[in-house]
Amino acid sequence: xNDTLGRKGVGSPKITTSRRTIKLPKLTVGxxxxxxxxxxxxxxxTSKGTAINVCNLRNRVWQPLxxxxxxxxxxxxxxxxxxxxxxxxxxxxxxxxxxxxxGHGDPAITVSIYGHVLQGMQDVASDTIDxxxx
Numbered sequence: 001x002n003d004t005l006g007r008k009g010v011g012s013p014k015i016t017t018s019r020r021t022i023k024l025p026k027l028t029v030g031x032x033x034x035x036x037x038x039x040x041x042x043x044x045x046t047s048k049g050t051a052i053n054v055c056n057l058r059n060r061v062w063q064p065l066x067x068x069x070x071x072x073x074x075x076x077x078x079x080x081x082x083x084x085x086x087x088x089x090x091x092x093x094x095x096x097x098x099x100x101x102x103g104h105g106d107p108a109i110t111v112s113i114y115g116h117v118l119q120g121m122q123d124v125a126s127d128t129i130d131x132x133x134x
Contacts, residue, residue, distance in 0.1 A: 022101050077092070089117045092124070 001052070024032075032043065040049040044057050053059070058077070066073050081102070088098045089110075099110040111118065 020103055085114055086117050089114055090121065092121070 013098075035043070042049070042051050044052050044061060046052050062077055063073055066075055079096045085098055085102055088101070090096070095107045095110055098114075099107040102110060
């Protein structure tokens with residue numbers, strides 16, 4: 001992905017450091033390749049393959065997906081990012097790796113935002129010590 005979609009259309013990320021390379025899961029890469037074979041260079045596009053207006057994305061794509069999934073319709077698309085980060089941390093992915101993928105310049109930012117996930121992992125950590133030493 002080289003550009004972002006905002007209210008003013010397609011453009012560069014608002015912060016230069018937001019441009020980064022991350023490794024995507026194979027499942028995601030496969031889905032994106034298939035999507036591209038179907039004729040669009042955009043992850044979210046119109047039926048003609050052009051960039052979709054962000055309001056139309058929310059109303060025509062995101063809202064129907066939320067309804068189909070039985071999720072609250074006020075859920076923001078940014079929640080996907082939060083969910084991905086939470087899933088990685090709750091599955092013992094090192095904070096520095098997650099911070100790098102999230103574009104946080106300092107893992108302390110990740111800890112300050114997602115610290116509640118890390119606190120909940122103390123039971124797993126203590127059980128792991130029991131297994132190692134037991």
